[in-house]
Amino acid sequence: MSYENILSSFENNVTTITINRPSKLNALNRATIKELHQAFKVADDDKNTKVILVTGSGEKAFVAGADISEFADFSVSQGEKLAAEGQALLFDFVAHLSTPVIAAINGFALGGGLELAMAAHFRVASDNAKMGLPEVSLGVIPGYGGTQRLPQLVGKGRAMELIMTAGMIDANQALQYGLVNHVTTLEELLPLAEKLASKIARNSSVAIASAIDAVNAGYEDGENGFDAEITQFGKCFGTADFHEGTQAFLEKRKAAFPGN
Structure with a gap:
C-alpha cells in the first residue's frame, strides 16, 4: 500500500512506520493521522508482524506537533470533534493494539508528536531528542490524550509542570522521569529499537x-x-x-x- 505522508516497511517480523513530512518536521495533519491509522491497522492485522516501530524521517524530528494551520480558526464544537476523532482514529487506537508498538523518538516530539509516542507501549529516544507539550503557549491544551497519559508515565506533579510551563525536556531528563526507557545515539536508535523488537518477537x-x-x-x-x-x-x-x-x-x- 502506498502513502503520501508516511512510509511503511516490513522485515524480520517487524513493521516500521515512518512519518515522512521532513519539510514540516513531520507535523501531524489530518491526512497523516488517517494514513497512520491505516498503516497501524494493516500491521496489526498481519500475522507475520510481531512488533510495530514508529519513528520520524530525518534527524531533526519524530513529530514536531500538529499542523496548527488546519485548526487555527476552529469553533468550540469543531475543536471537540477534532480531539475526539483524533483520539479514536489514532492515539487510543494505537494504545489498544494487540501488537506491541515501540516509539523511536529521533529528535523533537512535541504536542501531538509526544502524544503519539506516549500512545505507544513504550519509548526509546536518541540523545538529541526534545519532548514537551507546548499547547498552552497557543491558548489550548493537549487534546490527543496528553493530559491523561503524561501523568500516568511521569506522575501528576511533573506532568503539571511540563504542561503549564509549555517547556521541553531533553532525552536524559525524559529517561530520569520514566518517559522513555532507553537513550542512545541517533545512529544506534533504530538498531536498539529493532533489538528490543527481536526480543519481543521471540515470545508468544x-x-x-x-x-x-x-x-x-x-x-x-x-x-x-x-x-x-x-x-x-x-x-x-x-x-x-x-x-x-x-x-x-x-x-x-x-x-x-x-x-x-
Missing part, C-alpha cells in the same frame, strides 16, 4: 496481546486491572501458544509459538 504474541489488555485495564475508568489480569491469565490456558510454551519448557527446548 497471544500472551503479549493479553498482557497489553491487562495492563491497559488498570488505567481505564470502570475497569479493574486485577480482574482483567485474572481473565486474561485464564484465557491463555486455552491457547496453542500456552501448550507449546509449557511443552517446550518441560522438554528443555526453544518454543516455536504458532500465534494462536
Whole structure:
C-alpha cells in the first residue's frame, strides 16, 4: 500500500512506520493521522508482524506537533470533534493494539508528536531528542490524550509542570522521569529499537496481546486491572501458544509459538 505522508516497511517480523513530512518536521495533519491509522491497522492485522516501530524521517524530528494551520480558526464544537476523532482514529487506537508498538523518538516530539509516542507501549529516544507539550503557549491544551497519559508515565506533579510551563525536556531528563526507557545515539536508535523488537518477537504474541489488555485495564475508568489480569491469565490456558510454551519448557527446548 502506498502513502503520501508516511512510509511503511516490513522485515524480520517487524513493521516500521515512518512519518515522512521532513519539510514540516513531520507535523501531524489530518491526512497523516488517517494514513497512520491505516498503516497501524494493516500491521496489526498481519500475522507475520510481531512488533510495530514508529519513528520520524530525518534527524531533526519524530513529530514536531500538529499542523496548527488546519485548526487555527476552529469553533468550540469543531475543536471537540477534532480531539475526539483524533483520539479514536489514532492515539487510543494505537494504545489498544494487540501488537506491541515501540516509539523511536529521533529528535523533537512535541504536542501531538509526544502524544503519539506516549500512545505507544513504550519509548526509546536518541540523545538529541526534545519532548514537551507546548499547547498552552497557543491558548489550548493537549487534546490527543496528553493530559491523561503524561501523568500516568511521569506522575501528576511533573506532568503539571511540563504542561503549564509549555517547556521541553531533553532525552536524559525524559529517561530520569520514566518517559522513555532507553537513550542512545541517533545512529544506534533504530538498531536498539529493532533489538528490543527481536526480543519481543521471540515470545508468544497471544500472551503479549493479553498482557497489553491487562495492563491497559488498570488505567481505564470502570475497569479493574486485577480482574482483567485474572481473565486474561485464564484465557491463555486455552491457547496453542500456552501448550507449546509449557511443552517446550518441560522438554528443555526453544518454543516455536504458532500465534494462536
